[in-house]
Amino acid sequence: MAFRLRERKLNRSAGGDLFIFSILAVSAAFMALPLVYAVCNAFKPLNELFLFPPQFFVRNPTLDNFKDLFVLMGQSWVPFSRYISNTLLITGLGTAGHVIIASMGAYSISKHIFPGSKLFSEIVLLSLMFAYQVTAVPNYIIMSKLGWINTHFSMIVPAWGASLGFFLMSKFMVQVPDELLEAARIDGAGEFRTWWSVVMPMVRPAWLTLIILSFQALWGDSGGRFIYKEALKTLPYALQQISSAGLARAGVGAAAGLIMIIIPIAVFVYNQSNIIETMTTSGID
Amino acid sequence: MTQALGRHAELSPIPKRGRLAALWRQIKINKANYLLLAPFATVFFVFTVLPVIMSIFLSFTHYNMLQPPVWVGWANYIRLFLADDVFLIALKNTFVFASITGPVSYFACLIFAWMINELKPKLRAFLTLLFYAPSISGNLFLIWTIIFSGDSYGLANGFLMRFGITTEPIQWLQDPRYMMGVIILIVLWLSLGTSFLVFIAGLQGIDKSLFEAGAIDGVKNRWQELWFITLPSMRPQLMFGAVISITQSFSVAGVTIALAGFPSTDYAARTVVTHLIDYGSVRFEMGYASAIATVLFFAMVLAQRVVQYLLRKMG
Structure with missing residues (x-):
């Protein structure tokens, strides 16, 4: 001490x-x-x-604004719990899938050189710079060809392939010392095993951060592009509908905004405290 | 092609079939790597790369989303630079905007992440939350429309009028003289987001023994420590932050639309992306909107290459 x-x-x-x-x-x-x-x-x-x-x-x-909000929630045509469970499903599956497959891919790219590896990371970097507003129409065409319009797949699966998470994970994984991977290889660990039990614990601050970012993005996604069935819509969409009715709903809007950010902030606080914990316990090595 | 393969080919000039065979051997050796990459690569190509390629194709067409696209060659690009005055305003605004908010937000993220990292855990956790909260807060930034409201109910006007600094409310978000400044302020308020968190995570990953070694080697204070140890140890994160700053500062749109209106007075807050949204979602000229996106893309790539060069040179 x-x-x-x-x-x-x-x-x-x-x-x-x-x-x-x-x-x-x-x-x-x-x-x-x-x-x-x-x-x-x-x-x-x-x-x-x-x-x-x-x-x-x-x-x-x-607390009138909150009371009004809950009354309005109770009056919605689709039970309000549906919106909440839709958002939880999309956010949970989207985040988990993205963190897993993006870090798997990032490990293979950042720690190995193989035909196409440089090109792939270059394409990921470039893809970050294309305005997503114009890809909305091509995306719609792809979704309808896949038959995913009006399904939650249309929100979950694209989130798995977000370039940001891949880029983030590969930047952190570059820093993992090669000697460590060599040691794992000598111990007989395959690439998959090395990724899961050697590299992932090393870059814990990175994927804890990625969880925060991905969760936040999906949580706030009102999903207006591919989902038209009311029963499949999300919480941000429902709250937008409630609070976008002019001046009389200004207070309700403020209350809704406050309720929307409680969960992402809870996830943020939990993950951040774990990031800091990593630091204090890894001082021994 | 890989460096190792390239070197091999250099050493022994082998015929084409031999090179293909060598490539195939490389691919077979790296089977596990391709398998690890496959899930991400598949989803990424279908939902990110493919739409971008389709958009670039559309930028050479006239496409109103009802009739099939008609090939028009370079017409959209020619119109963009020679016949669209508003685009040139948007381009100018975007460059002004990006050259201020990009670097400022980048260094703010870095400096605040580093300063917060100096604090004790409890205080650090609290301040991290406080600095990050605006960017997690979704539509809560709309609170600024009340603060900078153009009538006397706005907080800023109320404050200035109560202390007699002005007698009339200032039209913060309608007057072209103030618009850009107010928007820059708000964007900076929102900017401690992704890069900020990544810098914090990067700072946690630095090997603590480096600081002790540095102290022995003659590092005298925290500023030297920052320059000689901390920054070089987080070069990948710095590169990441630079890319994020560029993409964010070049593609600002949501905040300007929410605050300055759409369209804004005299197009004073028009940016390339709001111009794009105008043509894409209001006028349904998808081909033209795609051309705007493609121009923006090349501007960002250029900026990224310059910043990458500067960062390499610094290190």
């Missing part, structure tokens, strides 16, 4: 600490204020939302 304390102080001056701390404090205020304002708005009664001069904080906090 004493050693640990000394280690933390290595090359750290009090002046530098103060400098960093003050910069962080100012920027944290800039980042936080709009969020605090948004949270306050969710608890404001309607008359406080349109007050002059505008108030930053809420004076008479009320």
